[in-house]
Amino acid sequence: MDDLEELRKIRRRVSASGEVTHLTGDADGDKVYIRTVKAELPSRFSMFKNIFNAMGIAVKTKFRSVGKKEQKRRHSICKNECQWYRAEDDRCSKCGCFTAFKTRLEAWHCPEGKW
Numbered sequence: 001m002d003d004l005e006e007l008r009k010i011r012r013r014v015s016a017s018g019e020v021t022h023l024t025g026d027a028d029g030d031k032v033y034i035r036t037v038k039a040e041l042p043s044r045f046s047m048f049k050n051i052f053n054a055m056g057i058a059v060k061t062k063f064r065s066v067g068k069k070e071q072k073r074r075h076s077i078c079k080n081e082c083q084w085y086r087a088e089d090d091r092c093s094k095c096g097c098f099t100a101f102k103t104r105l106e107a108w109h110c111p112e113g114k115w
Helices: 002-009 044-060 068-081
Strands: 012-014 019-025 032-038
Antiparallel strands (some): 012 019, 019 032
């Protein structure tokens, strides 16, 4: 039963190829269903809105950047712990941002609250 609970927590996982694996279990915990699909980016409108809002925040904070150590920590979280990370183009499939750039500015944060 612990394994099924763990599977329920991991609802999605993005592999290095950019595929999303959905894991679900039945009510009794006897079966696990796995479905793999290509990780999609948000719509262009959503990405434009995200970057427009993020740029406004960055301007207000005068584009202050985090230190190299903090930037590496943030990027490592994206690459190793986040189900939304797309390794094929180093992007977040939740917000559409390029993670190497987004992790550098102090005012910008993970849309999932991971950093």
